[in-house]
Amino acid sequence: MSDTVMLAHGAGGRQTAELIDTVFKAHFDNPHLTADDAAVLPRPAGPIAMTTDGFIVSPPFFPGGNIGKLSVCGTVNDLACMGARPLYLTCSFVIEEGFPLERLEQVVSAMSATAAEAGVEIVAGDTKVAGRGQVDNLFITTTGVGEVMPGTHLAGDAARPGDKVIVTGDIGRHGCTILLARDEFGIDADVTTDCAPLWGPVKAMLDTTSDVHVIRDATRGGVGTVLYEIAGESSVSVELDAEAVPVAPEVRGVCDMLGLDPLYLACEGTMVVFAPADVADDVVAALRATDHSHGAAVIGTVSADHPGKVIMRTSIGTRTLLPQPTGELLPRIC
Amino acid sequence: MTGAADKARAIIESYDGPALRIMEVCGTHTHEIFRLGIRGLLPPQVRLISGPGCPVCVTPPGFIDEAVMLGLEHDVTVCTFGDLVRVPGTDMSLAGARSKGARVQVVYSPLDAVDYARDHASEQVTFLSVGFETTTPANCLAVERADAAGLGNFSLLTANKTMPQAYQALKGSADAFLYPGHVCAITGTRAEEDLVGQGVSGVVCGFTAPEIMCALAIILRRSQEGRPFFANAYPRVVTREGNKGAQGLVARLMEPCDATWRGLGEIPGSGMRLRDAYAAYDARRKFDLPHVEGRSNPACRCGDVLRGACTPHDCPLFGKVCTPQHPVGACMVSGEGACSAYYQYGGEQL
């Protein structure tokens, strides 16, 4: 077998079978993984949650993870945000001709390890190979199915005045890691992605109380974007305590250099949670006792005034609107 | 909060003197004042006006048109600070040009653009040299470095501007200026001190919450003395003499010229361009660019906003057709622009 992915690997013939056997089957082995046209799966007891997400990241390998780990975490976390225990994933690869097989194995092995940690089975997949230059290394799309835990009613429009806003850890690490990995601005900092599967933290919260209103993972656009989304969907405002938002010093330093705000940098292992004030402390305690959310903290409060807005209480105790992110993050000198 | 900050805050909050208009000429001050919610501390008779000190805001549409022309018609790689990417030109922004195939490279420093030119010998590389006295030395260092390395593929498209002429143009728009700390770090404070003789008051201001509050407290107190004043409230960074090395470098490579400020029009002697000895690094001369008369939306009131003659809310376009997502005027483009800051931070409503 060659040491790079070739167009023939996507043509459906013998080489496709070889790639599937040696790379995908070897790593994804589980009782439900199918060689047929579709996986046939037992029906879960509760309602099912289903989601899909495409992953394009440049570079595909970065400190603390790679696109494979990301593609499992992203979908598993979307399920977890709905209170659904992740059960099954499918994955679809579009690989650029010439991508090293060794790298592909690293991606697939990261997917397998992350799936195992998240308790989810990868049950079906697809591989296509695109000509050189038609794809940036590889794109992965994953689709996930989960079982919604009984008694949970999580939704973006469920935040209520008086709720506390909680983050499950320090923010902006994934976005900062990718920014540094692209090496466009000559900055060095010891930052790794927060990319992690978060069913554990969600289960810990839901085991503590079923009275959690909203959970959302702060991916593209970061925590700031999520706060605006929820404020809009729930017609409430969020008063954010700027000083309480956990940010690693290195992330802060990189942001200061480039004139960026960590509130808009992507997270891939950090969620925003809205829960009633009387359970907030228990929720934070449960999160802090769980892997991937040891840094949980209350960062704000929900109020009925100024619906749709996010208001920031500043370091000097004044109030101001949090600016809404405006697309492409660009470093600024002024 | 520090003792000094508390003291300054007490002075600000207890001010009961006459009405005052204070203009922050520096866009970073505009940004920080909004981000820190400092307007919320001021008594109602004290008004902060956001002046023209954001190089992006005062960059006329014709400059963007020239950059777009370099990228699309001359196959030049346009290196730029991120701030300029979304600024509207007459027909399109650099982001628009990029989507049509122009190579637009965002860099952190003009020196990185020189490195890019060295690493891409087959491309012509032009750095968009905007900025005030703070940034101009970095642009000159880039030319010096390219010259020393014998790079024939590097040039600047200059739109550098200087503040003293702008103070003159803005005299009377405000009762006191918050002078731009990082400009003064380069220039020193003599120009600002001399303005006292012309009846113009102001305080050199830093960028942290205590520094901004302290400078405002000094203005509120000294305004009551009834005569023009100057103070340097940023002495840990700004000296009277400024950075002599930087001043010498800029004088060696550049000379003053007339410059058009978006919103303010042409201000004689307020620009900087490369001297003839460095003409080879001047993109306008190198690529023989035609004079471009850019057009901006006639309804846009950026000029009045920059002079403090109106607030963004008085502009008919503000928040309707002109938003940070679809900026019409330059004041909406940069996070530092007064319109953008009013829109993003809710102005004085909270």
Add this chain to the structure above:
Amino acid sequence: MCVGLPAKVVRVQEGTAVVDATGAQREVSAELLDDLEPGEYVMVHAGVAISRITSDDEDETDALLEELS
């Protein structure tokens, strides 16, 4: 108009310095400041150290306000 980053000088080489801001490091031009030494604090703008920082702001603002009263 000019985002400035206060940073600590970590290393100095001919014409350049590596500066650190809470763990983020970058090489910047040191050509505009004479005899920069590791351990000093500088104000960085657009990849160039433009000024030495001579004290921390608290002492300074305190002194300025003392003058007022």
